[in-house]
Amino acid sequence: MDYQFPQQLFPSFYNCGPPNSVLKHCAGNWGSYDGVRPQCDLDSSSSWTFTPRHRTRGEIWRHTEPAPVPLLSPRDNPSLWPLEPPDPLKFTEHMENFFTDYCHDAFGCMGDILGENFNFKHGNKARHPKDSVNMSKMIKYLDLLKFKTCPVAHYSRPLHQYRAMLSDVVHDIPPQLLGSLLHEELAEQRERLLFCESNTGGALAFVPFSEPSSEASQQGCLLYPGKQGLHCLNFHKVDLQYHREGPSFLDASSSTPFSFQLKGPIRQIGYSSLFNECCVAVRSHYFCGVWRFSETNEPRLLQVVNTKELATCISVSPHVLGEVLVASESGAAHLWTVGKGMQKVRAEDGNLYFNAKSSWTWCEFSAHPRVMLYADRTGVELTDIRVSPASGHTLFRISSSSDCRRGERLILAKYLGDSHAFHHLITTQYSAYIMDERFPCVPMLKWDHMMQYPPAFCHVVPGFAYGTAGETRTTKVLLGSQCAQEITMLQYSGGRAEACVSLDAPQALLRPKDSLIHLPVQIAHRHETATNRLSSPAAGLSCIQKKAGGGSGAGECLCILQLTEAGDIFYQILEPEQPDSDASGLPAAAGETQPQRMVKEAATSGRKISNSQLVVTSSDEDIVGPTQCVHRVVAETPERKQEEQDTDYYSEDSESGSRIRNLKRLHLQVVVNEDPELDQESRPDVGVTEHEGDNADEHRIEGEIGSGTSSLNPGQQQTPAKLSNNALVTWKHWLQKLMRKSRQKKSRPHHPQLFSISTKGLLQLSSKKGNSSEKTRVEKLRQHLKSCMSARSLLVHSTVSDTLGAAKVVPFPNPVDTDAWTDPLSQRLTLSWQGEEAWRAWWEDELGLNKESKAQALRRKRRKEKDARRAAGNRLELSGSFTSSISSQSELSDFSDLSGWSSAASQASWSDVEDRGVLSQLARDLKRGTATPSTIQSDTPVSTPAATPQYKPHEPETPSTSHTLSVSQSTPIRQRRDKSQAEDYLNSLFAPQVDQSQNDFLEMDSTMHAPPSSSNVASFSQLRSSQSAPRSSIRVGSSRDVFVSESPSQSQSFSQSSQGRQGLSQSSQPRKKKSRMGF
């Protein structure tokens, strides 16, 4: 009797101004009645009763499971969804990523132009013009920038200078522009993630089939988008199986979906059915399509239209099949008669009532087939489309007449033809309104829905009369938001002879993103993947209503389906609380209950909650009897039992069942995390069927659980704190499948890589000599090396001679003619070979510290000579006195030991590359501290604080480049380079011998003595050697080796020359003159 209008409405003020009330608290409309209406019983005039506008008690619907259950198995690769909406202020991070990931786009043009002038490569000089700047040092620094480094420690002055010089020209896109664009984009993305306008209405629909096949089931067709990007429209027959005592679930396995591939993502699915024929309208961004199907006929595409503007709404006529309303962003609404074309019925330039800065429009049908609703963010108009300049009158507007709040905007309008022919649901971000189109402007009902995000989806479950006593079910309004996946259920009744009355407080339903806490614990990265997937925003909401079969209301349930943007569908089943269980659950009326006392005292002062009360906190039970202490005792056992069963179940398909059983004793839940590969049996594609295979096990478990829970109080049993086994199994398979899918496609790592040395090139055997005997020999050598290291001994030739064969006797390189080098540096260097004492003596000589002692010694000597002369009458050479300062014999033997080692290494016939490999391995081992200290360590400084740059194959240590040293030096540049190379060699030659104490000394010296004016090459090179020694340890080690093994002649010549010079200096240069110098 929809044509009846309520005889009396609730009193309220009407004021058509702009809204000005402000939300001040988060309690909404809790606790208030919102007005009453008197009713007079006609038979006895004295009995007046009152009806409140908001009735405090409504129907109580309980969840059958504590978490929603996935309907389908995850199909496509999960893409990572940002859990948090992006912060527009973090655009700099995105710029960084762009510069590193797409450097060619970011710096391409200027890079090409400037590139010719910079030489970032060693060696191949020919390609670059002569005046190009060598950036080989810079490249090392730049390589380091890939890692997280300390900006203070790693500071490059030249880079800083280049930045100052070039920073405004190297960008292809000016960074200011890029930054502002990125900020804008991120802000938009954030907004879209928080609320996606185009998804309004939701892309999930359920079309019930008229005749239920059996008492316990409700069949219908589920329409949902599938595949990646929601491009595929699926028609899927599903069957809701509901048993009050047994398992109830939604079965999607009985048939395969009938799908259509579309060209764009599906944004909205609308349908209406008349006489069992169903018309389905689908909206994508720029096209709309209409399908037709029925229970017996397969879905058939009727027509598709392209829209010039972005379509914002599609709605199917509930009156005439094949009439569809399409609204677009331009503000136009079209009536599309399928097969006949579109007819523009309304066009609007701006917003209806005030400028809301939004081009979103919406349209719906109304009770009259030729009157439609035209809505935007500011309000709703009823438009008669028969008259050509379509005129409208206001149905709803944001104003104080409907108690709107400041800033309130309309989100969604929906015609509730199924529940009441004249009712419309209008939602804003704060409230939900029921409007009666016969009484425009004033809402019949208003709720504060208390959702955090605007409700963009809704589904209305019409109320109906049931039973014999004329009981009626309330009409339920389900509202869903996108971002937070909230679903809120509101109940109301009336609207016909009686005025609308809302019942109960809004009830929040379960969200998929909260379901992980009800599942066994996941290991971290899986948890992350699952959380990501589960918290993707909602994209649709629907509901399956299963009415009671037997008229008693026993088999009634609601199955609420929710679609997420990842393409998953989750469902939760609600069942009404039975009146009989209500009665049994009621505590004895005598005495007041705990909660009451608590609330009472809440008004006065707080009170500590005793332990016994805390036990029941997790239950949804609102009725707690005086027997709750008993509950606590009883509840322990079945719960533990179930836990054991759970673990038992999971251990069945794991290989190491005994291990898990052991763990079970420790009360650890390892369960779902076992490898999905372990149960690789081919699973059917649809998730729900998966537990069908395990039926036998489940039955056993259910039986046990049944017996376990039978001892529970019925009131406790009604609100499950734990997932049922069916649901657990479904969840388990869903998660496993998700993990398998996610493994297939790894996303780009988000975390910065750890700084590591690439050893790929180092460990490669050269392909030329890579025969098997070589390999085995190398293997043996490695073993020797290892054993030596573990024994803390040197790897000398004698130990490896059997694998390497007889050592080729290399002639001892020509000794350096120390006399040829007479400068003080060469002198000192020559002397330093003889040990520290000799070196110190030289210094003392040089600085004249031992003048007196020398004089004394000389005097003594002369005296002795005199004596001897006197005695023997012979004449001896004076010059022999200088050799007295030669170092002791023991130090010399040390050096000979070292040279023995190096010669053994040099005599090995390894290739240079191999050599390097072994050494670098050694160095790495040393660095890691795995190798035990040995005598080798004294040669290679272990204390390398800074990391060593990795080897490049074209480093100058290769034999070919070292060979160039011996050829004639032609160009001045090359000469300079060679000279620096020679210096390098020199350094490398000395570095191993610089032991710790000497090093310290040198450093100390350098800080003490090195004046800025000092231009002495020798001092500079030594300074450098002391500084660079720790950094280039590997290089030093190998280069020396190279030096010794590959080009013995040069080393010879160097040592010769240095010795020669020393000799020269010794003989010719005056000592006093040098005393001022640092060294």
Place this chain on the structure above:
Amino acid sequence: MDDLERELGPLVDLEDDNNSSDDNSTKRQKRNSLFVLNPMCAEASGETGAHQTQTVCLKKIREAMLHHRWQEAAEYMACFPQMLENRSASQHYKELLWRMCTEILHHFPNSTMEDYMNIYERMKHSGVKHYLMICLEHSFHLLLHGRIQDAKQQLTAAESWRYGHESAAQLHRSKLIQAYRSLLDYIVWCDKKATNSENNHLDCNNDDQGMHNYFRQASVNLQEILKNPGIWDPFILSYVDMLEFYEDHEEARNVLNNYAYDSSFPPNPNAHVYLYQYLKRHHAPEKKLMKVLKILHVLVPSHELMLEYSSLLLHSEKQSDIEKALGVLLEMLDFACWRSNLDVWRSLKAVILKLQIQTDWQNAVGKKMADRKDWWPTLHFTSFHASKDSVENPELWEVKASLTKILCPDRNLKYSTEQETNDGEKHQASETLAKKSI
């Protein structure tokens, strides 16, 4: 159009300034304006210690209440007010506390009147801003539990309550309180009237005097509230009832006319219904009745009274009224709720029969059907409808079938075909649909 926006703009800023607990993020949220961040649940950045605990506790309570876990909410609630004492509790917190406490009490099976009393009285006196609102709600609560006298006391007390500056909302609330008090006066008046009629005029004078007092008390306030635009259905009914008893027809008609035709009032269909019923009760001429119904027809063409309107039109002398009646009935049949209503179809048939006496009746029908002819057939006369009507309501089927040719003479409709086997019908039906949709 932009006025509203202009008005909204600065107010938002003001609000931001006022709300000290808002941090930057909530401000940004508000700019977006579509996202609700509940001001009290939002954690302020600088919150520490007790305040933070309080916010967390509030969140927990809210969460539990939204999920209808009343027990859990009550347990948290026990801790909450203690913390409230730390803060220089603002009015909003008091309202919040009151709302949550009462809602939790609503959902406990054994909550007694004393519990409610406790909370209502306590919260009522904790702040001046919410005194009137809580008083009103308290009286509602009493009324719903049948304690009319107590409720009246509450309302009388609230009526005399004065506190400084009154905001617009408070003004409205005090007016509502007066009106509800008058409604209760009316109820007492009704009771007295009933006892009077039973007692057969014993002590007539005394009781009459009492009754009259109640009438005077009530009428002052009811008159007052009826001047404000709004929906006052229960109030106007009681007022008119009293006026009728004292035979003040002038005032009654005035009040009802004003309620129905004042443009500042919302277009309440009931206002017209009350006027119509009043006129009918007092045997007003048909012309007046039709005038009321004509206006109602413009407002709500699908109203129940349109049946009466059409019959009035049918029985009027004027020729054009029959066509009007046809239009009224056809318009009713446009609406989904009347489509299978036998009465409307019968009266339509009656109208058409009467119309057929005229010579150019086909023209008249054609004119009315002109803009309906492309969608009426699918709305009423498909073979689906035929099969459904013939099964559910054969009488309706007969009436409709007889009218098809008259209403849509140029269409070959499947409605009037004989009842066939189910299969044949279905086949035909799908054909029709296919034809229509292609």
